[in-house]
Amino acid sequence: MQFMTSASALLLGAQGGLLQSSQTQTEIFEYILSDSLLASSFVVNIALAGLTIVAIAYLARNVTDPRAKLIVISTMLISVVSISSYTGLASGLTVSFLEMPAGHALEGQEVFTMWGRYLTWALSTPFILIALGLLAGSNLTKISTSVAFTIAMCVTGLAAALTTSSVVMRWWWFVLSSIFFLVIIYILLVEWPADAQAAGTTDIFNTLKILTVITWFGYPLLWFLGVEGIAVLGTGITSWGYSLLDVIAKYGVTLLIVTYVAKEPDEVTAGSNYGSSLSKVVPSDD
């Protein structure tokens, strides 16, 4: 179900591109190359996402349990999305110059908007939550809910960035996005810790929970302080802020998870028949 909402990210992204009135993709690409602070915030993450994928493949090389493997694959897909996302940003494919509406701090100015970031949060954060939910031994309802709301959060955040018709509508999007965010925080701080205790994964889960909750609060804060919001932070700083948050929230969390799962503790394994499409019950192969 959650994937539905993720779709709208794209439409909005498209609109963002639309507003790319004056500049061609080539001009945007040259703009990025000319700003070493900005360019480096993309290139560094392309490299780190690649290294993370390689590290996962190495650390998890001996994992055989299907449930443990499912967690590992979920973490790997975070970086698969990330390396593609940063390649899109670096190539000028998923960024635009958008004219801010009346009432915005940069009213009337064409602002460099990295909407590809907001889009890809909708594509990568679900894998983080799936991995955390599996570690906590949670169930379909809670994991699906967390994924659905993270996508809703990211899509509405993207919409906020792409709405250039009214500053009021931009902040209304921001309010919606923040409400969806609180649902995820509730699951991370209340629901899953209880599940993790029952599953016997409290130690690792709590570490991941703290890292995730703290870093995730950084994203809306940067949105608020950056050029999309009240514009007290410049584009390059904002971009590096997101890039650094990604290093902890994505690659850091990933390596902690994989290091733990690679040992295939009983708390995360479920036997070779796990998720079998032959079993008399759902294959869940969609």
Next chain:
Amino acid sequence: MQFMTSASALLLGAQGGLLQSSQTQTEIFEYILSDSLLASSFVVNIALAGLTIVAIAYLARNVTDPRAKLIVISTMLISVVSISSYTGLASGLTVSFLEMPAGHALEGQEVFTMWGRYLTWALSTPFILIALGLLAGSNLTKISTSVAFTIAMCVTGLAAALTTSSVVMRWWWFVLSSIFFLVIIYILLVEWPADAQAAGTTDIFNTLKILTVITWFGYPLLWFLGVEGIAVLGTGITSWGYSLLDVIAKYGVTLLIVTYVAKEPDEVTAGSNYGSSLSKVVPSDD
């Protein structure tokens, strides 16, 4: 699997935006504000979707069974998509002025196209069918099929609205969309009533079935009669038509479902282990 097709909605939506030749998002936003009939058809649904989310949270506050909760969350996501969808329409982000092709009733005219609606049907209708399928106690195959075909129906309907190159292609899209619609109607009228009888939810399911089938036939009818089709209905009337259908098909159906599920009857519950990601079988947490 169904989520695949939903993706294409966005691409098409993007194209719609593309055709937004002359008007900027700000101009479209002002156009909407200047038409109180049109604007109210959006704002009223933003309010109702929000109230529905609050009502669900209140009515289902004591629900603990994971399967009952899954149905409740599915219904809540209908309104989460809806409030975002209407915000997108109101802000001018997901609407465009498209020039109708030769042979169309409004040939050569720039028509106000609310393609964000067709897009979000692809994002919200699956949750309606998931909730109905769960209430009917149906299985993975039938629920997935209904979801896949509702998305295919919405995406091709969206494509019809965005095809400005040929009136013949517009109607060919409409034919494809209508064929996919019949698959859903068959599942609603033949497959699920039998499942509901076996599950003991015939009473509630039949009420929902009648409401859903009748209102759902209204959407293609409005498409046919509205500016997208033969244009006997104007933009404002068409928009209110869709908005009113949404009130019944989305919020009305939701409240009936939640009121029934909130009592957690045995027919919808499945025990605390339902959907556990620890069980030896599939977690289905994607």
Next chain:
Amino acid sequence: MQFMTSASALLLGAQGGLLQSSQTQTEIFEYILSDSLLASSFVVNIALAGLTIVAIAYLARNVTDPRAKLIVISTMLISVVSISSYTGLASGLTVSFLEMPAGHALEGQEVFTMWGRYLTWALSTPFILIALGLLAGSNLTKISTSVAFTIAMCVTGLAAALTTSSVVMRWWWFVLSSIFFLVIIYILLVEWPADAQAAGTTDIFNTLKILTVITWFGYPLLWFLGVEGIAVLGTGITSWGYSLLDVIAKYGVTLLIVTYVAKEPDEVTAGSNYGSSLSKVVPSDD
């Protein structure tokens, strides 16, 4: 999870549309009509996809087992996506003229780019892999992995086609896409044959495996040789190349699968309770 990545296809597709600088959708439509080689490569597949859907419905008319039905529906959705995809290409909705960057064989020229194809691979190939994975009796982890990586492969291939800012970035996308492709090939050649042996479906699976692996290698080869790559093949030839590969990889494979599954051999059936949303385990109805 896999559906996440598919989303980004659309955004990129949108950008493709974006670059559709000079031509309107109508002009593109007329361009297609004026090139009978190109137009026929679309129309023939609209017809074949439609016939395949009808053939599936006929061949599988007596199938009752939910697991067998799930395989049949997966194959049908391949053609549902395909008929929509080719209608999009034919109507000019999902193609664009893109100016190739410096260093490209067609540097500075506006090239007819069928990005709707690359997009819809992200929507149809998952169903092929789901059907093959179910036939092989594989599990959630492997099937989800194959689906996630096929979408990542298609989206990055699409991004390659839509990147007009730098020829280096185009090939970097191609490298990423090819790496993701190798993951799928590994699953098809190593993982699933072992699963198929355990499931007793080796004969049918091996035939499908050979057809799939050989034809799938044809797609990146055509991308490399066609106008997107080194441009030794023209647009019409490239288009027909893809269309012919689709005939084997989609309709051919589909008919082999459905003919086998229609007999409901014990190897593919799982009993009437399969995938029940009432069972104490996950309904996987998302």
